[in-house]
Structures are given as structure tokens and as C-alpha cells.
Amino acid sequence: MDAFLHVLQRGDLVNLAAATLVASTPLVLAALGGLMCERSGVVNIALEGIMLTSAFVGYAVAFNTHNLTLGVLAAVLAGMAIAGLHAVLSIAFVVDQIVSGTVINILAVGITGVFYRAYIQQAEVRGPGVLPVWKLPGLGDIPIVGPIFFQQAFVTYAALALIVVVHLVLFRTVWGLRTRASGEHPRAAETAGINVYLVRYVNVIASGALAGLGGCYFSLQQVGNFLPGMTGGQGFIALAAMIFGRWTPLGSFLASLLFAGAGALAGRLQIYGVHIPYQVLGMLPYVLTIVVVAGAVGRAVAPAAVGKPYRRS
Amino acid sequence: MPLVAILLGFVVAGVAVAITGADPIQAYLGLFQGAFTNKHAFTESLIASVPYVFLGLAVATGFRAGLFNIGADGQFYLGALGGVFVGFSIHGLPGVVHIPLAILAGIACGAVYGGLPGFLKARFGAHEVITTIMLNYIAYSLSDYLINRGPLGDPHSSAPKTPFIDPSAQLPIIFADSRLHLGLVLALLAVPLIWFLIERTTIGFRIRAVGLNPEAARSSGISVARTMVLVMAISGGLAGLAGADEVLGVSHFMPPSFSIGYGFDAIAVALLARSNPWGILPAAFLFGAMRNGAGFMQLQTQVSADMISIVQATVIMFVAAPVIVRWLLRLREVPAESLQITQPEGVGAAPKT
Numbered sequence: 001m002d003a004f005l006h007v008l009q010r011g012d013l014v015n016l017a018a019a020t021l022v023a024s025t026p027l028v029l030a031a032l033g034g035l036m037c038e039r040s041g042v043v044n045i046a047l048e049g050i051m052l053t054s055a056f057v058g059y060a061v062a063f064n065t066h067n068l069t070l071g072v073l074a075a076v077l078a079g080m081a082i083a084g085l086h087a088v089l090s091i092a093f094v095v096d097q098i099v100s101g102t103v104i105n106i107l108a109v110g111i112t113g114v115f116y117r118a119y120i121q122q123a124e125v126r127g128p129g130v131l132p133v134w135k136l137p138g139l140g141d142i143p144i145v146g147p148i149f150f151q152q153a154f155v156t157y158a159a160l161a162l163i164v165v166v167h168l169v170l171f172r173t174v175w176g177l178r179t180r181a182s183g184e185h186p187r188a189a190e191t192a193g194i195n196v197y198l199v200r201y202v203n204v205i206a207s208g209a210l211a212g213l214g215g216c217y218f219s220l221q222q223v224g225n226f227l228p229g230m231t232g233g234q235g236f237i238a239l240a241a242m243i244f245g246r247w248t249p250l251g252s253f254l255a256s257l258l259f260a261g262a263g264a265l266a267g268r269l270q271i272y273g274v275h276i277p278y279q280v281l282g283m284l285p286y287v288l289t290i291v292v293v294a295g296a297v298g299r300a301v302a303p304a305a306v307g308k309p310y311r312r313s
Numbered sequence: 314m315p316l317v318a319i320l321l322g323f324v325v326a327g328v329a330v331a332i333t334g335a336d337p338i339q340a341y342l343g344l345f346q347g348a349f350t351n352k353h354a355f356t357e358s359l360i361a362s363v364p365y366v367f368l369g370l371a372v373a374t375g376f377r378a379g380l381f382n383i384g385a386d387g388q389f390y391l392g393a394l395g396g397v398f399v400g401f402s403i404h405g406l407p408g409v410v411h412i413p414l415a416i417l418a419g420i421a422c423g424a425v426y427g428g429l430p431g432f433l434k435a436r437f438g439a440h441e442v443i444t445t446i447m448l449n450y451i452a453y454s455l456s457d458y459l460i461n462r463g464p465l466g467d468p469h470s471s472a473p474k475t476p477f478i479d480p481s482a483q484l485p486i487i488f489a490d491s492r493l494h495l496g497l498v499l500a501l502l503a504v505p506l507i508w509f510l511i512e513r514t515t516i517g518f519r520i521r522a523v524g525l526n527p528e529a530a531r532s533s534g535i536s537v538a539r540t541m542v543l544v545m546a547i548s549g550g551l552a553g554l555a556g557a558d559e560v561l562g563v564s565h566f567m568p569p570s571f572s573i574g575y576g577f578d579a580i581a582v583a584l585l586a587r588s589n590p591w592g593i594l595p596a597a598f599l600f601g602a603m604r605n606g607a608g609f610m611q612l613q614t615q616v617s618a619d620m621i622s623i624v625q626a627t628v629i630m631f632v633a634a635p636v637i638v639r640w641l642l643r644l645r646e647v648p649a650e651s652l653q654i655t656q657p658e659g660v661g662a663a664p665k666t
Contacts, residue, residue: 045442093634098381098442099584103633106577107626111329113619117611118333228619236446243443279458286447286454293447294439 016264017148021156024253024260025221026051026231028159029214030238031245031252032166033083033207039170039247040203041183041196041305045101046086047211048235049108054079054215056112059226060119062128062219071128072154072216079212080205082108087204091197094309105235113228120226130224131155155217162210167249179203183303186310196310211235233286240289247303255292259285315585315592317638318631319599319624326623330616340616347609348602354609356491360563362601364389366500367555368575369582369593370507371427371548375441376588377511378544379524384430384445385552386576387452388423392553394456395422397560397567398465400478411481412561416499419557420550426452427549428542435538441545449576460569467566475567484562494562500597503551508590510547520544552579573604574622581625584632600625 030047037044057078062071082104089100131153139150149160170176181189182199190196218234219226237259244258245251266281327337348358368385375382382388396419403411430448433439459465461473469476484494511517522530523540531537555575560567582600586592607618631638 089630089634093636095630095634099629099633102383102577102580103626103630106581106622106629109574109577110326110619110622110624110626113622114329114617115333117615117617117619118335233446233450236443240443240447277458277463279454279461283451283454286450289447290433290439290444293443294433294437 012268014144014147016261016268018151019264019268020257020261021148022152023264024256025156025159026214026217026234027238027241027256027260028163028253029155029217030211030235031242031256032162032249033210033214034239034242035245035247035249035252036166036170036179036203036210037207038242038306039183039303040179040200041186041303041308041310042087042090042200042204043097043101043307044083044086044204044207045098045236045239046083046104047207047238048231048233049101049105050079050082050208050211051215051218051235052108052112052229052231053082054212055217055219055230056116056226058216059128059219060115063120066128068128068131068220071220072131072213075216075220076209076212079208079210079215081208083205083208083211086208087201090309091200091204094311097307097309109229112226116226116228127225128220131221153221155213155221158213163249163253166210170249180303183305186305190312197312200310214238237285237289240293243302244292246301259288262288315587315596315632318585318628321631321638322624322628325627326620329623330620333616335614335616340610340614340620343610343613343616344603344606346606346613348606351609353491354605356488356493358598358602358605359497360492360494360601361605362598363496363500363562364555364559364575365578365582365597365600366593367503367551367558368579369586369597370503370590371551371555372579372583373586373588373590373593374507374511374520374551375544375548376583377524378520378540379527380431380434380541380544380548381442382427382430382445382545382548382552383442383576383580384427384448384549385579386572386574387445387449388427388549388552389556389559389572389575390452390456391426392419392423392556393560393567393571394459394465394556395419395553396557397475397478400482400561401476401566404479406481408481408485411479412484415478415482415561416554416557419553419560421553423553423556424546424550427552428546431542431545434545435541453570456567456571457569460567465567473569477566478561482561483565484558492563496558496562499554499558503554504590504594507551511590516543577622578604578625581629584629587632
């Protein structure tokens with residue numbers, strides 16, 4: 001409780017909320033990607049590897065072109081490419097989807113490590129910097145709401161917009177209906193004339209685009225540099241956020257805020273002079289994830305056909 | 314088939330190295346020299362293989378029950394913590410008592426840390442892939458907390474590390490003029506032991522039954538929940554043994570950051586061996602030799618040691634999807650079934666009770 005009192009006393013609530021929203025950015029994007037993928041029937045534990053690869057590719061391109069926009073674009077494309085591999089492995093070659101995801105996670109460590117050492121580590125040129133904060137005219141000046149929502153950088157704005165977009169696509173379009181049908185009962189969907197393979201391919205690759213955008217948050221918005229393993233398990237936490245959010249965009253957003261808030265608060269407690277070892281605070285989001293996965297899953301119901309390879313008969 | 318997968322893995326990684334502008338032939342030459350032909354290289358490769366045997370067995374045992382233990386890394390940390398604590402805190406014991414005690418402490422810590430996600434899965438349906446990964450990160454923080462000026466830290470050292478273990482807890486060297494320790498013998502014993510457990514005992518039968526078809530196992534009266542917890546505890550115990558073995562046999566103390574990504578390597582080892590305990594031996598040696606050679610390669614050619622992760626990932630891919638290899642080599646044989654390892658209920662699906 002002390003901690004919360006400190007927050008209130010210092011009038012720091014707005015800062016904490018803003019920090020939470022920023023930190024939730026990669027979680028939201030990866031969770032949105034995860035749920036697009038899983039709603040169509042494909043488990044995606046490769047989110048972590050996709051984000052790591054995109055963080056690297058985005059940085060490498062921005063570094064070499066001195067153009068952050070190109071970096072973001074490249075990160076999205078890289079995410080789509082890696083997710084494409086996951087799609088080919090798990091849909092065309094019917095590889096166990098968890099194994100396929102693991103392959104991508106390991107591959108991401110290898111590829112980013114090798115290319116980082118070859119191209120980035122020794123380079124003495126200054127990096128491309130970070131994506132600038134855009135204070136939206138008018139909206140950014142609203143007290144409390146402005147500093148939290150409208151004084152952010154590109155990836156965070158994009159994440160907020162994509163929550164709405166994914167929600168609409170999933171629940172208000174024909175494509176969303178097809179997606180959900182493929183994830184719940186692929187054979188019935190196929191009988192109704194839906195091309196389940198196509199739906200799954202598109203959704204898996206779309207999830208790569210979303211997670212890829214989330215990946216470049218680390219290198220281009222947060223740090224302005226690439227570090228090996230910089231995604232630090234956020235892809236897996238995003239998966240937990242997706243589950244906690246019951247495979248819905250809005251739920252995933254709220255769950256991401258919870259996880260990011262735990263992290264943001266943990267980071268601030270020290271500044272407030274609360275003496276808890278930083279390692280214990282660092283465990284907080286991970287412990288929370290386990291609690292959530294163990295506690296929430298009993299009530300949440302996954303898409304019925306998720307994880308099951310589908311073969312046309 | 315596994316040999317083709319390994320070969321293709323090297324080809325793919327070689328292409329990646331070539332793209333960075335380095336010479337893959339030189340890189341592989343460095344890898345080979347580092348693993349085999351330098352002074353002490355071979356015994357060092359064997360030393361590096363020992364944890365892979367235990368860890369490969371750990372992951373493979375989980376696979377046999379359809380459980381995907383990605384948490385071997387965290388269980389390895391816990392085992393090392395248990396082993397090192399008994400190793401440095403108890404004094405005056407003879408080696409024949411001290412060593413087994415320290416090893417048992419490592420196994421116990423690993424078993425508890427592995428059993429926990431088993432319990433969470435059996436009781437709440439929490440998918441072990443997520444919980445074990447989270448427990449990995451928690452284990453890293455825990456070790457850092459305990460060792461970095463924490464209760465297990467060495468008060469006489471400025472570096473964050475535990476005190477050295479007593480000489481009575483050190484695993485004896487079994488090959489003169491090298492660092493090769495008794496752990497190799499333990500590893501060679503663990504393989505037939507796990508094989509026997511899985512293939513010839515009632516427990517093993519239950520494990521395999523749950524892995525093949527949990528529904529059928531349940532209807533034939535096997536407690537799936539209890540089997541899951543047990544398998545994960547065995548798996549964690551083996552990973553813990555690997556950690557204790559590293560502390561007692563190689564480093565004799567523990568720094569806060571101890572692993573070189575053993576967890577993912579262990580998955581590759583288990584998949585390469587197709588979860589067969591005997592297959593773990595050659596697979597573990599391959600990975601031990603690669604790890605040992607990778608450092609030398611990085612020194613010699615500036616190619617990142619992470620290159621072997623590319624090899625691992627592609628090897629897993631080709632082993633898990635033999636269809637791809639056939640397709641690549643244009644072999645038109647009977648299409649083999651792909652390997653389905655995990656239970657296809659998906660991450661986060663509701664538990665079946």
C-alpha cells in the first residue's frame with residue numbers, strides 16, 4: 001500500500017499511466033497478432049521470435065538508410081516473412097505448431113545474433129535515434145488524458161488504432177467470420193465453401209505483421225539500438241495477455257495494461273524509495289502471467305480447433 | 314534421417330554465414346578445431362556434452378507424456394542453486410556423503426521447480442509452455458537475487474558469485490590432465506536408467522499412455538493429473554541434476570548468470586533423438602561439441618557463436634517435418650506422418666476434467 005500512497009503523494013499517477021501505456025505497446029500488438037492467428041486455428045508461440053527478428057531488421061534498415069519510417073516498414077515485412085515460415089511449416093507441412101513456433105524462436109536468436117555481430121556490434125556510426133513523440137494538436141493539451149494518450153510515438157498510436165481495427169475485422173466482417181469458423185470447426189467451414197488453408201495463411205502472416213510492428217517498438221521507439229535478446233520474453237507475456245483477454249482485442253488490451261502496469265510500477269517503486277530488491281520486482285510480470293494463465297484459463301475457452309493441424313480429406 | 318537433418322542444418326547456417334560476408338568453410342573449420350583437434354578439445358567436448366545428456370533426457374521424458382518442458386533452463390538454475398548451497402554450506406563430510414547429498418539437493422530443487430508447472434497444468438489447465446518459460450525468467454531473477462550480494466553470495470568476494478564449494482563436494486576427475494569429471498559416468502548411467510523407467514516400468518507405461526492418448530489413458534483408470542505432475546517432476550529433476558553436475562564438476566561455484574541457453578538446446582537434443590533415451594547420447598555429444606567449438610570459432614573467425622542456434626533450429630525443423638527433407642531431396646517415398654509431440658489442445662485451452 002505504501003507504494004500506492006507514494007504514487008498519489010507525488011501526483012505521479014499520470015506519469016505512471018503514460019508509462020504503462022507505452023510499455024503495453026509491444027504486448028498489445030503481439031497479443032493482437034496472436035489472437036488473429038489462434039482465432040483461425042493456429043497456435044503462435046513464435047511471437048517472441050517474430051518480435052526479436054523484427055526488432056533487429058527494423059533497426060538494421062533504419063541504421064543503414066537513416067530513415068526510421070523505412071525501419072518500421074522493414075520490421076513489419078520481416079515479421080510477415082518469419083510468420084510465413086510458421087504458416088508453411090504448420091499448415092503445409094503439418095508440423096506440430098508448438099514445435100514450429102519453437103523453431104522460429106530459436107532461429108530468431110541465431111539469425112539476429114549472427115547478423116548483429118557481423119554488422120551492428122562493430123559499427124561505430126551513430127544509431128538512427130528513436131521515433132519522435134508526436135503531441136497531437138489540441139488533444140495533447142487536454143489535462144490528464146492528453147499526456148497519457150496523445151503525447152506518444154508512432155508505434156503506440158498504431159497499437160491503439162489497431163485494437164479497434166482488429167476488433168472490427170474479427171467481429172464485423174465476412175473475413176472475421178471465416179477466421180472464427182476456421183478456428184472453431186474447420187471441416188464445417190470448408191463444407192460451407194471457406195478455404196481454410198487460405199484463411200489460416202493470411203491470418204498467420206497478418207499476425208506476423210502485427211507482432212513485427214510490436215518488435216520494432218523495442219529497437220526504434222524504446223531504445224534506439226538493438227541488443228541481443230532485447231524482447232526479454234514479452235512475446236510469451238503477450239500470449240498470456242491474449243489468453244487472459246479471452247482471445248478478444250479489447251480484453252487483450254486490458255490484460256496488456258495490467259502486465260505493463262505491473263512492470264512500470266515495479267520500475268518506479270525504487271525511485272519512490274520502497275526497498276524491495278529489484279530482482280523480486282522484476283519477477284512481478286512473470287509471476288502475474290503464471291497466476292493469470294492458471295487462474296483465467298479455467299473460465300476462458302480457446303478456439304475449439306486451435307493447435308490441431310487440418311488436412312483436407 | 315537425423316543425419317540428413319543435421320547436414321541440412323549446417324548448410325542453412327552456412328548460407329546465413331555466407332550472407333554476412335564471412336567464409337562458412339573457415340567458420341566450420343574453426344568449429345571443428347575447437348571441438349576436436351585442439352589440445353584438450355575432445356575432453357572439453359565431452360565435458361560440454363554431459364549437461365546435454367541430462368537436459369535432453371529431461372525434455373525427452375516430458376515429450377513421452379506429450380508435455381513440452383521449455384523450462385529446463387530454469388530447472389537447471391534451481392538444481393545448480395541447490396547443489397552449490399549444499400556444496401559450500403556443509404563442512405566436514407567425506408566425499409562419498411557430501412557429493413550424493415549435493416546432487417540430491419540439485420535433483421530435488423529441479424524436481425520441485427519442474428513439478429510446479431506440472432501441477433498447474435493438471436490442476437488448472439495452465440499450459441506448460443507458458444508457465445515453464447515464465448518460470449525460467451523467475452529463476453534468472455531468483456538466482457541474481459540470491460547470489461548478487463544476496464544470502465548465497467560470497468561475502469569475501471567483490472564479484473557477484475557464491476563461495477566455492479568444499480573440495481569434498483567436488484566431483485572427482487576421471488581422466489588425468491583434464492577437467493573430465495565423474496559427471497560423464499553419471500550421464501552414461503542416467504541413459505539406461507531413464508530408458509528402463511520409460512519402457513519397462515508401470516510408471517513408464519502410464520507416461521507413454523498419457524502421451525499417446527490422454528483420453529484413453531483416463532478411461533483405462535490412469536490418473537492423468539498425477540502422471541503429468543510426476544513426469545514434470547522427473548523432467549525437472551533431470552534438469553536439476555544437470556545444474557548440480559555443472560556446479561560440482563566444472564565451475565565449483567555459481568555466478569548469477571549461469572546458463573548459455575541450455576533450455577532451447579535441450580529441446581533440439583530431445584527432438585533429434587526422437588525422444589529415445591539412447592538417441593540422446595549421440596545428439597548430446599553433437600551439441601556439446603558444437604557448443605565447445607563455437608567459442609573457438611567466434612574467436613578465430615568473428616562469426617557469432619549464435620550461429621549454432623541456426624543449425625539447431627533448422628535441425629529441429631527438418632526432424633519435425635521429414636516431409637520437407639523428402640521434398641528438398643526430391644525423394645518420392647511413402648509420405649511419413651509428421652511428428653506430433655504436444656497434445657493438440659492448443660496453448661491456453663480449457664482443461665479437460
